[in-house]
Amino acid sequence: MALSCNRQAGATRQAARSSRRAAAPRPALRPVAVAATAPARPAASPVPASKLIDGKSIADTIRSEIAAEVAAMKQQHGLTPGLAVVLVGARKDSETYVRSKKKACAEVGFDSYGADLPADATEEELLKVVEAYNADPRIHGILVQLPLPKHISEKRILDAISIEKDVDGFHPLNIGALAMRGRDPLFVPCTPKGCIELLERMKVPISGRRACVIGRSNIVGMPAALLLQRRDATVTMVHSKTPDAQRICAEADIVIAACGVAEMVTGDWIKPGAVVIDVGINAKDDPTAKKGYRLVGDVEFEGAAAKASLITPVPGGVGPMTIAMLLQNTFESAKRVAEGAKASH
Numbered sequence: 001m002a003l004s005c006n007r008q009a010g011a012t013r014q015a016a017r018s019s020r021r022a023a024a025p026r027p028a029l030r031p032v033a034v035a036a037t038a039p040a041r042p043a044a045s046p047v048p049a050s051k052l053i054d055g056k057s058i059a060d061t062i063r064s065e066i067a068a069e070v071a072a073m074k075q076q077h078g079l080t081p082g083l084a085v086v087l088v089g090a091r092k093d094s095e096t097y098v099r100s101k102k103k104a105c106a107e108v109g110f111d112s113y114g115a116d117l118p119a120d121a122t123e124e125e126l127l128k129v130v131e132a133y134n135a136d137p138r139i140h141g142i143l144v145q146l147p148l149p150k151h152i153s154e155k156r157i158l159d160a161i162s163i164e165k166d167v168d169g170f171h172p173l174n175i176g177a178l179a180m181r182g183r184d185p186l187f188v189p190c191t192p193k194g195c196i197e198l199l200e201r202m203k204v205p206i207s208g209r210r211a212c213v214i215g216r217s218n219i220v221g222m223p224a225a226l227l228l229q230r231r232d233a234t235v236t237m238v239h240s241k242t243p244d245a246q247r248i249c250a251e252a253d254i255v256i257a258a259c260g261v262a263e264m265v266t267g268d269w270i271k272p273g274a275v276v277i278d279v280g281i282n283a284k285d286d287p288t289a290k291k292g293y294r295l296v297g298d299v300e301f302e303g304a305a306a307k308a309s310l311i312t313p314v315p316g317g318v319g320p321m322t323i324a325m326l327l328q329n330t331f332e333s334a335k336r337v338a339e340g341a342k343a344s345h
């Protein structure tokens with residue numbers, strides 16, 4: 001097992017890289033010249049920019065807001081938020097996500113800690129790591145990257161994470177509070193929280209609207225539906241046993257697609273003018289792409305965009321928001337410590 005911390009060389013290197021990036025001049029907004037040489041999207045795409053929800057750019061804004069708050073926290077309280085990311089095994093996609101989470105931490109000024117366990121690590125070994133992080137005052141958030149290898153009980157591991165450090169928001173006590181009126185969870189799961197944040201920043205009204213959530217997983221669909229309901233939407237969840245999912249979806253003003261089936265939601269599923277949030281991340285073979293594949297969502301983008309008033313792209317939609325919300329949750333956790341606030345459950 002390798003326990004590591006990026007405080008020294010890693011953090012400095014990342015900070016240097018991010019400040020270089022921040023210093024790089026942005027191209028001036030000159031529509032005529034720009035449009036003539038470099039259209040914002042490929043010319044083949046009929047989707048106008050005014051329909052796009054730019055998750056990447058909204059996430060960048062949130063990250064710079066957090067960076068400023070972290071600097072103030074360091075000054076006022078001498079406290080640096082710390083996030084621990086635990087990876088078991090070596091799935092390529094998980095390694096990529098964990099890397100981008102640690103990089104995002106460094107860029108906003110957090111310390112990040114990591115444990116990389118081999119794929120054959122035992123449940124007991126993983127529990128020991130979680131317990132060490134629960135007890136470590138430098139750490140305000142613990143994320144155990146999912147999925148875990150089959151021989152380890154996700155339930156047992158997620159239940160072991162201290163709810164005060166459960167920045168993924170997956171602990172049953174946090175989910176339970178999310179489901180109940182008059183209660184507030186300590187943390188809301190990052191991906192659904194990011195979906196709502198996109199709707200709010202785009203000024204999409206939620207109260208009184210019909211919403212359809214496609215998928216009911218513990219980490220995306222179910223908490224997304226709870227969040228919409230808390231904002232007074234009338235929510236229908238559809239799943240793999242729903243016979244008429246398309247008809248139900250076509251009545252919705254807001255669609256959150258999280259079914260894990262590439263491009264399943266076509267234009268026929270979308271009511272004219274609806275707002276479409278595509279959570280899906282799927283690799284699709286594409287011989288013209290550098291890696292031989294490209295990422296597509298659970299929504300067939302161009303067909304759905306033709307009907308929608310607003311739509312998130314993949315990549316560049318919900319994904320970057322998930323990471324921004326993870327940073328936000330970790331910051332909030334550190335702030336509770338800084339302010340000595342007792343966790344309210």
Ligand SMILES: NC(=O)C1=CN([C@@H]2O[C@H](COP(=O)(O)OP(=O)(O)OC[C@H]3O[C@@H](n4cnc5c(N)ncnc54)[C@H](OP(=O)(O)O)[C@@H]3O)[C@@H](O)[C@H]2O)C=CC1
Nearest residue numbers: 191215216217220239240258259260279280281318319322
């Ligand atoms: N952008 C991001 O930050 C993140 C993206 N993702 C992506 O979001 C998607 C969903 O992830 P996750 O929730 O973990 O996936 P899961 O596989 O855990 O859940 C998928 C859900 O979709 C339902 N479903 C499957 N097939 C259909 C169908 N044909 N019609 C209707 N519903 C269906 C399933 O139904 P049932 O319950 O009956 O099995 C299940 O509830 C994936 O593409 C994943 O890669 C996930 C996490 C974060």
Ligand SMILES: Nc1nc(=O)c2c([nH]1)NC[C@@H]1CN(c3ccc(C(=O)N[C@@H](CCC(=O)O)C(=O)O)cc3)C=[N+]21
Nearest residue numbers: 097143144145146147168281315316317318319320322
């Ligand atoms: N404990 C835990 N918490 C998670 O939050 C969690 C997890 N396990 N397991 C896997 C899923 C998936 N997930 C994503 C995060 C960021 C992007 C993301 O940044 N996507 C970019 C592109 C990424 C790329 O290019 O590969 C985008 O959509 O633009 C995607 C997916 C978090 N998850």
Ligand SMILES: [Mg+2]
Nearest residue numbers: 146147217219
């Ligand atoms: Mg899953």
